[in-house]
Amino acid sequence: MPYSFTKIEEDKSKTITFVFSFLIIFYFLSAWLIAALAKNFLIMEGRSYDHNLSWAPLNFSETFMVLLVSLIVSAGHWLFSVQNVIANMLKVLDAEPLNPDDTYHQMFRNILDEVAVATGGNAIEGVVVPTMAMNAFALSDFSGRSMIGVTEGLLSKLNRAQIEAVVGHEAAHIVSGDCLGTTISTSIFALYNGLLNGITKLLDQSRYTRSSYGYRKSGDSAGGVVVFLLLIYLILMVTRFLSLLIRMFVSREREFRADAVSVRLTRDPLSLAEALYKISSRWRGSGLAGEELEAIFIVNPQFSNLDEQSGMLADLFSTHPPVDQRLAVLLDIAHSDLKSLDEKIKEEPSFKKSLPDFVAVKPQPATPAVPVQWMIHQDGAWRGPFSLTQMTGLNGLKPETWIRKNDGPVIPMYDDPQLRDLLQNRIPVTPAPELLNAKPPEVEVLMCPRCHLKLSPIYYEGGKILRCFYCSGVLVSENNVKRIIIRDEFTFSEKIQRLAQGIRETRDKWGQGTQHIKTANLLTCPQCNPLNVKMDHRFYTAAYPVEIDQCFTCGSIWFDPDELEVLQCLIEQRSQERDEKHEK
Amino acid sequence: MIMMFLWILLGLVIFLLLALALNYNAMVQLRENVRNGWSQIDVQLKRRHDLIPNLVETAKGYMAHESETLERVMKARQQAVNATGLKDKQEAENVLSGTLRSLFAVFENYPNLKADQQMLRLQEELTSTENKIAFARQYYNDEVNRLNTSVQSFPNNIVANLFGFIRADFFEIKDAAEKEAPKVQF
Known part of the structure; x- marks a missing residue:
């Protein structure tokens, strides 16, 4: 039975036994150790002081007492973590229910139903989860309630078929039952993380009140702070240890399995591959609260080198397999999927007719005139086959559209020389308005790092920048960015303002995170392309967390669509706020 | 000696009864899954029939010249609603899918219609319903496949004949852009 909710019932008791016995063993061992240490070094010391350190283990009755205590503690811990698991986790993740008036949310609701x-x-x-990061997760509990969550960034940046594939992957985790185990064990360890966060917050607050308002006597709580620090350090150690342990529960294989089940459910391996690629090459939510919960996400929010490795150590301690491997498996499935589709189409009479009869009429069929035809993948389904002339008339072709030429491999459109020219020719050659005494236009042609097609120069806020016709991303030199940011020729659309608002809320809620985003797939700098210099994927600054790609060598910045406008909008809003404050 | 033989016989009988019970239960489960799958398809087909009048109503305001296409859709819908039995339903739904597809093709010529907010919502709902029908059919056919295999293979076929488990029919929709089940391999 590949997917059914009945299997959850079977797995339930297994999960309970497993997690509960883990808790008992954990508490028993640590309590035993503490008790034994106390017995040897606190109690013995008082009685007689001799130099040969002797180690006396606990006797039977003492061990029994310890066992009893650890049983009670683990039962308490268990009850605490199992109550309202989903509600608690949602609180940690700061997730919101779907809004039925929002078209994006409605689409997500529909996809879930499908x-x-x-x-x-x-x-x-x-x-x-209202954040610009891209990720998705699944939760389920003992009452059979199950839940799939996605970030707003994922909803806005993936298309329908891709979201469907991601939801299929999460649903696979739920129906295969491994979501229950992950949710429960994550919730068990979330207790420690909750404690840790609480104490850190408390400490932050006390520091804040002292430094900024200064109405606390100095040295008032110095001792308290030290105790706090020690406590935090101890708890940190425990949680680090436990999060290592949780990784051992979560096998990387289940991600592969969930990918496969998602393909079975949605019959669309390529959209899942696209979605995985997009998620893995952007900000996945590192630095946000809830990252201790990495095991429940589709792609690890934290980029870790361990995840991208194979080998025993990585297999043991990593929760997610390398994204490249997952993509390879999916593309492989897509290939065989396509093959069966090809055969089916060839069986149809219309295709047989299209193989011309005049091949036989011609005396020498030395080179059998197999027409060059392409299959294209659009909206989660394969279309075609199309000839080159037919392709020219097609709308909605994008450089990253998956295609397959005759019996060749599945490749993105920009990798096929003929189709690349086709796309290249569609770019309108608008002579960029030259300034009166401008230098003669540079001849060098730069390629879009995403679409691999040439960029066209445009003027924006008085500066010349390079824009991709297809993906609307722009390449701006370092100096130009600073100029563009100061100027405010253009007003921002409602969409940009909403995005900027979202980023501000994320920042205010989570605090200013790190500036660097580690991702799996880095872009190549268009300017330094011959040298194959990779661009750094990062936030513009910690205060303006807009994702950008910057080349270290030449300083050029690549903005994906909307990113430049959002950055400008953020900075303008900030300066307006400052002005208002000054006026007051 | 005879005593021992009797014991062995008793053991065998108990074993056979147990196997029979297990077999029977497994097949009941399968049959229920098939029924569940069918009711899912039914629900989604009904949803589609409910959505189409709204779609046609919204489209009418924009495309007065295409009243023929719209009428064809409504007629096909009526036929699909009236159809009873699996074979008839399949037939009617295929016709309806065909007319819907031609209607959507015509939409391309009306940019105003494509931008209409109400229309966008309806189209999203209809896309979702079409997908649900496809998924429900996929689930149903998978379960039918399992039931049929189980009913025909030995020794289940004995149990099946005894208790009247019969093969179920697949729900097929002729569709050129039909997605094939990929072979999953590692």
């Missing part, structure tokens, strides 16, 4: 139908028809709830 995938629920594909699994046999049990309801899956949906939530969104």
Whole structure:
């Protein structure tokens, strides 16, 4: 039985036994150790002081007492973590329920319903996390309640078929039952993380009140702070240890399995591959709260080198397999998927007719005139085959559209020389308005790092920047960025303002995170392309967390669509706020 | 000696009864899954039939010249609603899918219609319903496949004949852009 909700019932008792016995063993061992240490070094010391350090283990009755205590503690811990698991986790993740008036949320709701139908028809709830990061997660608890959450960034940056594939992957975790185990064990360890966060917050507050308002006597709570620090350090050690342990529970294989089940449910391996690629090459949410929960996400929010490795150590301690491997498997499935589709189409009479009869009429069929034809992948389905002339008339072709030429491999469109020319020719050659005494236009042609097609120069806020016709990303030199930011020729659309608002809220809520984003797939700098210099994926600054790609060598910055405008909008809003404050 | 033989016989009988019970239960489960799958398809088909009048109503305001296409869709819908039995339903739904597809092709000529907010919502709903129908059918056919295999293979076929488990029919929709089940391999 590949996917059914009945399997959750079977797995339930297994999960309970496993996690509960882990808790008992953990508490028993640590309590035993503490008790033994106390017995040897605190109690013995008082009685007789001799130099030969002797180690006396606990006797039977003492061990029994310890066992009893650890049983009670683990039962308490268990009850605490199992109550309202989902509600607690959602609180940690700061997730919100779906808004029925929002078209994006409505689409997500529909997709959830579709995938629920594909699994046999049990309801899956949906939530969104209001952040620009891209990720998705699944939760389920003992009452059979299950939930899939995505970030707003994912909803806005992926298309329908890709979101469907991601939801399919998460649903696979739920129906295969491994989501329950992950949720429960994560929730168990979340207790420590909750404690840690609480104490850190407390400490932050006390420091804040002292330094900025100064109405606290100095030295008032110095001792308290030291105790706090020690406590934090201890708890930090425990949680680090435990999060290592949780990684051992979570096998990387289950991500592969969930990918495969997602393909079975949605029959669309390429969209899942696209989605994984997009998520892995952007900000996945590192620095946000809830990153201790990495095991429940589709792609690890924290980029870790361990994840991208194979080998025993990585297999043991990593929760997610290398993204490249996952992509390779999916592309492989896509290939075989396509093959069967090809055969089916060839069986159809219309295709047979299109193989011309005049091949036989011609005396020498030395080179059998196999027409060059392409299959294209659009909206989660394969279309075609199309000839080159037919392709020219097609709308909605993008450089990253998956194509397949005759029986060749599945490649993105920009990798096929003929189609690349086709796309290249579609770029309108608008002579960039030259300034009166401008230098003669540079001849060098730069290629878009995403679409691999040439960039066209445009003027924006008085500066010359390079824009990609297809993906609308722009390349700006370092100096130009500073100029563009100061100027405010253009007003921002409602969409840009909403995005900027979202970023501000994220920043205010989570605090200013790190500036660097580690990702798996870095872009190559268009300017330094011959040298194959990779661009650094990072936030513009910690105060303006807009994702950008900057080349270290030449300083040029690549902005994906909207990113430049959002950055400008953020900075303008900030300066307006400052002005208002000054006026007051 | 006879005593021992009897014991062995008793053991065998108990074993056979147990196997029978397990077999029977497994097949009941399968049959329920098939029924569940069918009811899912039914729900989604009904949803589609409910959405189409809204779609046609919204489209009418923009495309007065295409009243023929719209009428064809409504007629096909009526036929699909009236159809009973699996074979008839399949037939009617295929016709309906065809007319819908031609309607969507015509939409391309009306940029105003494509930008209409109400229309966008309806189209999203309809896309979702189409997907749900496809997924429900996929689930149903998978379960039917499992039931049929189980009913025909030995020794299940004995149990099946005994208790009247019969093969179920697949729900097929002729569709050129039909997605094939990929072979999953590692």
